[in-house]
Amino acid sequence: MTTADSAQRAQQHYDPRAIQAKWLAVWDEMDLFRASDDPADERPRTYLLDMFPYPSGDLHMGHAEAYAIADAMARYYFQRGHNVLHPIGWDAFGLPAENAAIRKNAHPADWTYANIETQAASFRRYGVSFDWSRRLHTCDPDYYRWNQWLFLRFYERGLAYRKDGYVNWCPADQTVLANEQVIAGRCERCGSEVIRRTLTQWYFKITEYADRLLADMAPLAGRWPDRVLLMQRNWIGRSEGAEIRFEVEGRDEPVTVFTTRPDTLYGATFFVVAADSPLAAEICSPTQRDALEDYLTGVRKLTDIERQSADRPKTGVFLGRHAVNPVNGERVPVWAADYVLPDYGTGAIMAVPAHDQRDLDFARAHGLDVRVVVETGEADPAVTGVATHGDGRLVNSGPLNGLDKASAIARITEILTADGQGRAAVSYRLRDWLVSRQRFWGTPIPIIYCPSCGEVPVPDEDLPITLPDLRGQDLAPKGVSPLAAAAEWVNTQCPKCGGAARRDTDTMDTFVDSSWYFLRYCSPGYQHGPFEVEAVRRWAPVDLYVGGVEHAILHLMYARFFVKVLHDMGMVDFSEPFTALVNQGQVINQGRAMSKSLGNGVDLGEQLAAHGVDAIRLTMIFASPPEDDIDWADVNPDASVKFLGRVWRVAADVGAATATGEVPARVTQPDAGNRALRKVTHRTIDEVTRLVETARLNVAVARLMELTTAARRAIDSGPGTADPAVREAAETLAILLSLFAPYTAEECWSLLGHAPSVAVAGWPQADPELLVQESVTCVVQVAGKVRDRLEVSPEISEDALRAQALAAPGVVRALEGREVKAVIVRAPRLVNVVPG
DSSP: OOHHHHHHHHTSOOOHHHHHHHHHHHHHHHOTTOOOOOTTOOSOEEEEEEOOOOOSSSOOHHHHHHHHHHHHHHHHHHHTTOEEEOEEEEOOOSHHHHHHHHHHTSOHHHHHHHHHHHHHHHHHHTTOOOEEEEEEETTSHHHHHHHHHHHHHHHHTTOEEEEEEEEEEETTTTEEEOGGGEETTEETTTOOBOEEEEEEEEEEOGGGGHHHHHHTTGGGBTTBOHHHHHHHHHHHOOEEEEEEEEEETTOSSOEEEEESOGGGGGGOOEEEEETTSHHHHHHOOGGGHHHHHHHHHHHTTOOHHHHTOTTSOOOEEEEEEEEEOTTTOOEEEEEEESSSOTTSTTSEEEEOGGGOHHHHHHHHHHTOOOOOOEEOSSOOHHHHSOOOOOOOEEOSOGGGTTOOHHHHHHHHHHHHHHTTSEEEEEEOSOOOEEOEESOSSSOBOOEEEETTTEEEEOOGGGOOOOOOOOOGGGGSOOSSOGGGGOHHHHEEEOTTTOOEEEEOOOEEOTTTGGGTHHHHTTSTTOOSSSSOHHHHHHHOSBSEEEEEGGGTTHHHHHHHHHHHHHHHTTSOSOSOSBSOEEEEOOEEETTEEOOTTTTOOOOHHHHHHHHOHHHHHHHHHHTSOTTSOEEGGGOOHHHHHHHHHHHHHHHHHHHHTOSSSSOOOOOOSTTSSOHHHHHHHHHHHHHHHHHHHTTOHHHHHHHHHHHHHHHHHHHHHSSOTTSHHHHHHHHHHHHHHTTTOHHHHHHHHHHTTOOSOGGGSOOOOOOHHHHSOSOEEEEEEETTEEEEEEEEOTTOOHHHHHHHHHHOHHHHHHHTTOOEEEEEEETTTEEEEEEO
């Protein structure tokens, strides 16, 4: 660029829209962010990943925050010279596409791919540093073929199995809902009242890995948010206790219950079974069957979460039977109730109302006995209505009397084991993963049912089992999966005997798609398996994963489970998929989540049009730490526009001052140019480096603002634009800003005379000599109150600092001639003088 060109541009104003249009086309041509798979490439590899989006429409405000955060981190490692893998794809199966297809009399693929293209164009405009060559869509047969292949490997290992199970059923959408999709007993999509029903479903045996899922969280501590690890531990819910066998009238075999407090067995005064469990129907006396059926009508409308709520009244029905307490022979009544779940353990519990609040609430509601067996010094629960949970001494418990909790648990377990009435056991809250869905737009389950051969896996060479061409009303809910009505697709030949057979008509939970997609990115075109093993060994595990905390349990748990299975299969050499995790907060408005019904939605497209991409990205980053929520009502994108304009002006002024067409070399000598500005520049480099590496991005932006102010001051009232230190500050600003506002940074880099792209200019190195502080401020207190401040050397000794502090005018005045009792010195920052 010539001097005349720079001077002319310096007369212009900051125009973010023109800058975007200019550089987007250039970046598309340059293909800057393609990761290299060349084994000879010796650059350090970094795999950084955003949770991939669902194509429900264009990008929204939440996307703007999440992808700004991840992109800043990715661009940092590009600048550091790393070989960065930062891919993009779409989590493209799901019910919304199916519902849209019904409304539009179309195929779900039409809606899905149209939305993907819309989002892809928006991502490009948003300036995200993706490797577009690795783009994938989970609804492509080339992808879901490998879902089916993995399902068959799980099946071979006994990790995929089929059984009858209780599910949340939406009668309107005619499909199974996860607990999280049921709000106040109604479907979150359509508002219909949800019911419980029994279906034969496919499950993945994630419980087989419960202990490993717990143990392997230890290395994640400090790298994953603490709350995510806690949520996962609670979801797995490992409990140590004992299994106890109760004889029950009307049943030949004893019923086994699990309890964490077998020491309280003498306090069991009644027995509860899940009202909707097969056990309740089996042992119910004929005289109580009508009562049980009436009760079940209400129970089936409740979700598991609602049933376990501590606030709900405790309802139930007596089953006309009694169980026998194995340690004292006491007959206790058997009740059916909704607060016990059918798929937790055996669907039955021993009730100890004195020491369990839910049992006590039930006992008081139905007039059942309450017996204290742990003496804690608290009032009688039968009177107060408050169960006692302390670890006191056992009473009213025969051979356990006088023992503490730990001793009593050990003793009762010995007694039960010796008598064949029980044993020590471990139980988990975690349940096997139900993967069947009565939907069309998902991965078909690769199993065939033959009258002669039973369940027959589809041979690998016949994969993928692709979806038939159903559209419009063919997808409408009919009580079974839409695939069941596609007779030509359903009816097939048995791979074993060649006889007539039928395909499984359910599709897989879309969480299957997202449980291994991060591995596919390593070799997206690979045709001989779900991924190339060597490519995954080069890139994985993911170094940094960025996404919302709403995925803290299910998605992250399932991905961890998949990787452990793949590790056992010898396909990966690591056992955790994501080395580090960053959760971004939610973008809200006026203190509430954005919603059309509340009228507080904010359209991302309108914000980008009004303020420009860089201002929105910068506002998202600067508003708060990544993990905190951002209230859009409290931020000001116009302020970001003004700041970016100030940075642009610094670059324009420095570029216009260049005396020749050649760009001066970067400053390398500590004494070249204004030393004070150089020190600010290098402190900024040092601090921003550490801040980005710890994801304190909002503070990093604040440091750039400080450097901009220092550079502007140097231009306006200091050494001026010709000083090498001013150019160094301007170039540093452009490079550091490129993490957060890439368009403006690229334009600044160009104004300074450099060829594109600033994204790969190289991260500046802080000069240690320029980081040395020549003086620091020491606070001097007298009796704890600040009385003076001293500018001292960072290397000052304690004795010298004590002497200066005692001689300080403010200290002399405060002492008023009093004797000094003590002087506490914390060189070089603090001195506290204690008067006598």
